[in-house]
Amino acid sequence: MSDADALLSGLWAQDQSPAQDPAFVIAVMQKVELQRFRLDMAWLVIGCFAAGVVFWAVAPLIEALARLAGPLTGPSTIGPVVAALAMAALLWSWISDRPQPAV
């Protein structure tokens, strides 16, 4: 290594960041997980809205089926059950996509 190279190496060493910096990695991962959470929430809201539209569109069909099924499964019973099932499916899809602990 020439004197010039040694001089430049010394210069670069002054601005060198630490080789290991867990605090920096954690700060980055916090931002990443926040972004991931926001994306998940956005998809969850979109999914809920889409499911609501679908159920609104097929509500007459469900009511007709419920009437055919008899008094025990009337519209007042099947509505909350379908809503609860849809919510459970959405929650399950969200929970199953949760990331692993990073550090």
Next chain:
Amino acid sequence: MMSGSGGTELDEDRELVIQALSGSSAAFARLVSRHQQAVRSFLRRLGGPAADADDLAQETFVTVWRRLGQVRADQGVRPWLFGIAYRKWLTLRRSDARRGARDAGTLEAQAVVHSGSDDRLDASAALAVLAPEERACVALCLAAEFSHAEAAQALGLPLGTVKSHVTRGRARLLELLGASDERR
């Protein structure tokens, strides 16, 4: 100091990208840990306070996470990652300029050049006398041990331009430091 881009390291980077793409936060954290030193040092050398450089480095890694799917298999992670960091720095610099902020780095460098008595010259102050592209080429090829081809890929510049920026930048830096370059 950042290690060279050997085949094993490239393979490990690719493996980590694949795992991160499949949702592994641990793999992405490992990728950040592997490259944080080089990216932060690069941004510090480009100019500005260390805290700003670290904020920019964090933003760089968040952008990397969002765009992980865009890594090209033939390109490697390192040049792509530094390209994002460089473009973020350029954007910040332009927005500072639009706000009418004075270029503190240039002023600092001018002070160093004119005083001639500061023996604790730091790299960012010394590099601030160079043009931004020249600064980036020198910071990558001389400090971060990038090949000229890798630097050209990262900065989106022709290979010949990178080579001439590195040669001129090195000569100017040595002139500033009062050293002679035996390689010339």
